Structure formats: C-alpha cells, structure tokens
Amino acid sequence: SQQGEEDPQALSIQEGENATMNCSYKTSINNLQWYRQNSGRGLVHLILIRSNEREKHSGRLRVTLDTSKKSSSLLITASRAADTASYFCATDEGYGGATNKLIFGTGTLLAVQP
Amino acid sequence: DAGVTQSPTHLIKTRGQQVTLRCSPKSGHDTVSWYQQALGQGPQFIFQYYEEEERQRGNFPDRFSGHQFPNYSSELNVNALLLGDSALYLCASSLTLQGALTEAFFGQGTRLTVV
Numbered sequence: 001s002q003q004g005e006e007d008p009q010a011l012s013i014q015e016g017e018n019a020t021m022n023c024s025y026k027t028s029i030n031n032l033q034w035y036r037q038n039s040g041r042g043l044v045h046l047i048l049i050r051s052n053e054r055e056k057h058s059g060r061l062r063v064t065l066d067t068s069k070k071s072s073s074l075l076i077t078a079s080r081a082a083d084t085a086s087y088f089c090a091t092d093e094g095y096g097g098a099t100n101k102l103i104f105g106t107g108t109l110l111a112v113q114p
Numbered sequence: 115d116a117g118v119t120q121s122p123t124h125l126i127k128t129r130g131q132q133v134t135l136r137c138s139p140k141s142g143h144d145t146v147s148w149y150q151q152a153l154g155q156g157p158q159f160i161f162q163y164y165e166e167e168e169r170q171r172g173n174f175p176d177r178f179s180g181h182q183f184p185n186y187s188s189e190l191n192v193n194a195l196l197l198g199d200s201a202l203y204l205c206a207s208s209l210t211l212q213g214a215l216t217e218a219f220f221g222q223g224t225r226l227t228v229v
Binding site for chain 1: 118145147149151153155156157158159162170172202204206208212213214215216217218219220221222223225
C-alpha cells in the first residue's frame, strides 16, 4: 500500500514560475525523500530531509517537513521545461537509522510549458 | 563509475511463465532493494538483500523471490506470471554502514509486460 498521498496529482505551469508539490504520510519516519522520474524510467534522487530537520535547500529545490502534521512540500523555483517529470515523495520508517524500505506516494505529474 | 544497471530493459512474457530480472549495484554498494511500479502508481517495495540474504520484505506473494550473489549483484524471480505483474521493476542499491543505509540509487528499470 502507498504511504503517502501527493497533491496535486498534476500541475501545469509556465517556464519561470515556481512549482509546489505537497506530500502527506501516515506514520513516524526516519527521513523523507523526494525523487524525480522522467517518462516512466528510473528514479533520480533529489533531496533527503531527516525527521529532526524542518527545511532543506538544494539549488532550485526547497523542501520543508512538518512532522506534527505528517506533511512535506517540495518547491521548485524558476522552473524549466526540463523539470517536466513525475515527482514522488518517499518515507523511510526505520528506527535508529535508514532502512531504505521506502514507501512512495502516488506522485505529482509536473508539466512545464516553454 | 557505473551506476545501477538492470537487464533486460524490456521483456514480454506469457501468463504462467517465469521471469528473472537482473541488477548490478553501484560500485561500492552492498545492499540491493527491488521495487514494483505499476502504471500510474508509485513504486512498491518488494524486498531487500544484504550479505546474500533477504533482510526485509514487502507485501508480495511467495511467487516473488530473489537472490544476491557474492559480488552483490541480485536477481528477482517471478513465478507463475499474472497479467497484474506487468509493471516497471526497479532496483536500488545502497551501502549498509553500522546498521543504517546510505542514500539509495535507482537503476533505469525493467519494463515487464505479461500477455
């Protein structure tokens, strides 16, 4: 079963705009990760945020985590056509350390129009 | 430095047949996890191998089995294929350090179609 739900299911924006995707999950976690997937191929790791962190940045990506609400958001700033992909959040419930038994959300399909 | 490699890329099998998928982990990694991704869904964890043994397992029937070799490469076997087994099968590798795992790197996947 899927752990998380992502919102929205699909998002279409113009190049240069910001894109925000949200993820909700159900149980306590060790960390939460965001992945990108192009055209149903392999997953590319974007960013990992640990349960004791609240915000993390990597280039044009900003991730927040609210463990009290069991939710996370991914912000992509100044989007480009190459950002067009599906984005998934994944949680790791490992106690005492990551287990990489990742539980993925349902994904957000992002389309960036040139 | 090669990343995670999976073979074959695509595969078509008939219902009831058996299939074997292969994965070579990223250099330096010793732990391999397998995921099934149905069309339009997020990946679902099948199982994980470390030191040639299954360490964790998701909610998949016994028709799904695996193996890890001394060189850390891994195979996923599915017996008595069903139409519902049609999916993208993803392999992820990582390194186990003092009981915890490093970031997982994913391969490009094997697209299995059961007809």
